Amino acid sequence: MGGIELRSIDNFICRDINLTIADGELFVLLGPTGAGKTTVLNVIAGLVAYKGSVFLKGDPVDRVPTSRRGVGYLFQELALFPHLTVTANIDYGLKVKRYAGPDRTARVRQLLTLMKIEHLAARYPQDLSGGERQRVALARALAPFPEVLHLDEPLSSLDFGTSRYLRMEFQRVQREMGITTIYVTHNQREAEEIADRIAVMDQGVVQQVGTPDEIFFNPRNGRVSEFLGSPNILPCEHCRDLGHGLVEIRTGGLTIVVPHEGPPIEIVSVSPRDIYVSPTSPPGPALNRFKGVVTDIIPSGLATRMTLRVGTHSLIAEIPSEATGVLDLSVGMEVFVKLKLKWLKTFPK
Amino acid sequence: MSRSGVLWAILPLVAFLLLWETVARLNLLPGRIFFPSFLDTVVEFYQLIADGILIASFWRSLVRVLVGFFAGSLAGFVVGLLMGWKDLANKAFGPIVSLIYPIPALGWLPLLMLWIGISEALPIAMVFIGCFFPLCYNTAGGVRSVGENFIRAARTLGASEFEILHSVVLPLAAPQIFTGLRLQAGMAWRVIVAAEMVAIPTGIGALLMRAESLVRVDMIIVCLMVLSLMCFLFDRLFLSMERAVMHWTRHGRYRASQY
Numbered sequence: 001m002g003g004i005e006l007r008s009i010d011n012f013i014c015r016d017i018n019l020t021i022a023d024g025e026l027f028v029l030l031g032p033t034g035a036g037k038t039t040v041l042n043v044i045a046g047l048v049a050y051k052g053s054v055f056l057k058g059d060p061v062d063r064v065p066t067s068r069r070g071v072g073y074l075f076q077e078l079a080l081f082p083h084l085t086v087t088a089n090i091d092y093g094l095k096v097k098r099y100a101g102p103d104r105t106a107r108v109r110q111l112l113t114l115m116k117i118e119h120l121a122a123r124y125p126q127d128l129s130g131g132e133r134q135r136v137a138l139a140r141a142l143a144p145f146p147e148v149l150h151l152d153e154p155l156s157s158l159d160f161g162t163s164r165y166l167r168m169e170f171q172r173v174q175r176e177m178g179i180t181t182i183y184v185t186h187n188q189r190e191a192e193e194i195a196d197r198i199a200v201m202d203q204g205v206v207q208q209v210g211t212p213d214e215i216f217f218n219p220r221n222g223r224v225s226e227f228l229g230s231p232n233i234l235p236c237e238h239c240r241d242l243g244h245g246l247v248e249i250r251t252g253g254l255t256i257v258v259p260h261e262g263p264p265i266e267i268v269s270v271s272p273r274d275i276y277v278s279p280t281s282p283p284g285p286a287l288n289r290f291k292g293v294v295t296d297i298i299p300s301g302l303a304t305r306m307t308l309r310v311g312t313h314s315l316i317a318e319i320p321s322e323a324t325g326v327l328d329l330s331v332g333m334e335v336f337v338k339l340k341l342k343w344l345k346t347f348p349k
Numbered sequence: 350m351s352r353s354g355v356l357w358a359i360l361p362l363v364a365f366l367l368l369w370e371t372v373a374r375l376n377l378l379p380g381r382i383f384f385p386s387f388l389d390t391v392v393e394f395y396q397l398i399a400d401g402i403l404i405a406s407f408w409r410s411l412v413r414v415l416v417g418f419f420a421g422s423l424a425g426f427v428v429g430l431l432m433g434w435k436d437l438a439n440k441a442f443g444p445i446v447s448l449i450y451p452i453p454a455l456g457w458l459p460l461l462m463l464w465i466g467i468s469e470a471l472p473i474a475m476v477f478i479g480c481f482f483p484l485c486y487n488t489a490g491g492v493r494s495v496g497e498n499f500i501r502a503a504r505t506l507g508a509s510e511f512e513i514l515h516s517v518v519l520p521l522a523a524p525q526i527f528t529g530l531r532l533q534a535g536m537a538w539r540v541i542v543a544a545e546m547v548a549i550p551t552g553i554g555a556l557l558m559r560a561e562s563l564v565r566v567d568m569i570i571v572c573l574m575v576l577s578l579m580c581f582l583f584d585r586l587f588l589s590m591e592r593a594v595m596h597w598t599r600h601g602r603y604r605a606s607q608y
Binding site for chain 2: 045047066067068069071072073075077079081082083084092093096097123124126127140141143144
């Protein structure tokens with residue numbers, strides 16, 4: 001078999017980690033800071049000591065040094081060499097692996113094109129923007145034809161727009177090259193959008209492995225659901241196809257429009273973070289906009305959770321704590337509730 | 350350098366020389382013999398060159414400095430590299446170097462005089478010691494200061510230990526190594542002059558002592574000017590080498606600690 005296999009990995013952070021990652025899969029390690037995600041990457045790359053066995057493409061690599069494991073690693077801190085130009089950074093892995101001159105030039109040019117950074121070839125890393133550095137670092141990691149690609153929080157330091165765009169780019173490059181990839185993140189949405197499968201990690205232990213839907217709708221234990229935040233589940237009582245990829249559903253006295261194509265919908269889910277709450281009518285069309293009543297407010301750290309009665313449903317919404325003060329919400333207050341169309345997830349029968 | 354920069358580099362010097370000339374010519378300080386004018390000194394400079402005395406003395410000192418400097422730097426670099434790269438070497442050499450480093454280079458003179466005797470090897474050994482320790486310290490510190498993340502990145506890209514050392518660690522440690530080189534270039538001249546003044550009858554230090562016994566203040570000043578010029582030139586030489594090697598540090602927002 002191809003891909004990556006970890007058997008009973010133990011070290012100072014990880015405890016009994018067993019994972020099998022298929023050839024060409026984009027596998028996400030999701031979990032809070034300090035969960036041991038990066039340590040798993042370092043184990044596979046041979047950068048830290050461990051007990052247990054790592055198999056790459058079916059071969060045990062526990063005695064193979066890092067330099068010969070064939071792992072392309074995009075570090076969280078990037079670690080681009082400041083004394084080398086973009087071209088020389090990308091070329092580094094090819095040079096130390098003694099590829100022939102013309103092959104090196106061709107490969108570097110191919111990666112510059114693939115990552116759309118041809119115009120940066122002669123620059124130094126310190127002259128680049130955050131997003132440009134990420135691209136160069138990815139090109140450098142991919143250059144020496146790695147068997148496996150590690151991406152450690154590649155987008156965490158970028159602004160929202162850049163990170164969203166780059167995420168799609170990463171996905172495109174990963175698909176084009178068909179390289180087995182482990183993507184580490186603490187961002188649930190990032191994981192959900194990009195992953196073939198996800199492993200949720202916490203406290204050095206893999207808590208659950210599955211497809212994004214399996215994880216988000218069937219969290220296996222309290223730790224997983226606590227980290228992910230359980231979604232609101234709305235059972236569909238009646239559904240009508242509106243055409244153009246939209247479906248109207250009725251649930252608990254509400255009529256909701258959701259993007260959906262295919263067989264009839266059984267449930268619709270929405271994460272507490274994707275419910276918009278406001279004492280005044282929100283701008284924009286009245287689509288998926290309802291009146292509700294605040295029945296409970298629970299401040300917890302950076303976010304405030306509140307229970308809303310909307311139709312016959314009791315929905316959990318979560319808003320950033322700094323917004324709570326501005327909105328001046330209180331229990332018993334009537335509010336407008338808007339379900340953001342693009343974050344509504346549908347599950348067919 | 351801009352035009353005003355050149356002006357500012359020259360003007361204070363010209364003013365100083367004018368003041369010197371005036372004070373000496375007008376006998377504002379007692380004892381003309383102890384305070385020759387600038388022009389007298391220039392004449393003496395020419396005289397010493399014409400006689401071949403200055404060139405011969407200077408040449409001897411220069412050879413000693415260069416030999417001691419290169420040997421000391423090379424040894425200091427190698428030992429510093431080992432100490433910075435391998436923990437075991439650091440544990441083995443670290444305490445010894447820490448103990449010996451603070452001894453002033455001149456403090457070695459009596460010991461070396463007994464061990465080596467009054468020979469050409471003595472001043473070279475002095476310069477060697479004066480150069481070895483600063484470079485050893487700065488190289489070890491520079492190598493250790495290279496971020497672990499660069500080393501790990503090079504390793505995952507397939508680099509061997511040797512390749513990591515010469516293609517990543519050394520270029521990134523270069524700023525600190527060059528600081529060491531510049532520091533000891535000045536040190537080499539200070540040590541050689543002191544050694545020649547005390548123990549060796551040849552070289553520019555010895556010429557200084559001879560001038561003192563002859564009460565030739567102009568000759569002393571000529572020697573001091575030559576020394577000042579040499580220290581300055583050595584410093585500039587390393588500065589320009591440093592700039593040529595580390596052109597990348599002038600890019601963007603580079604800070605040694607940042608990457």
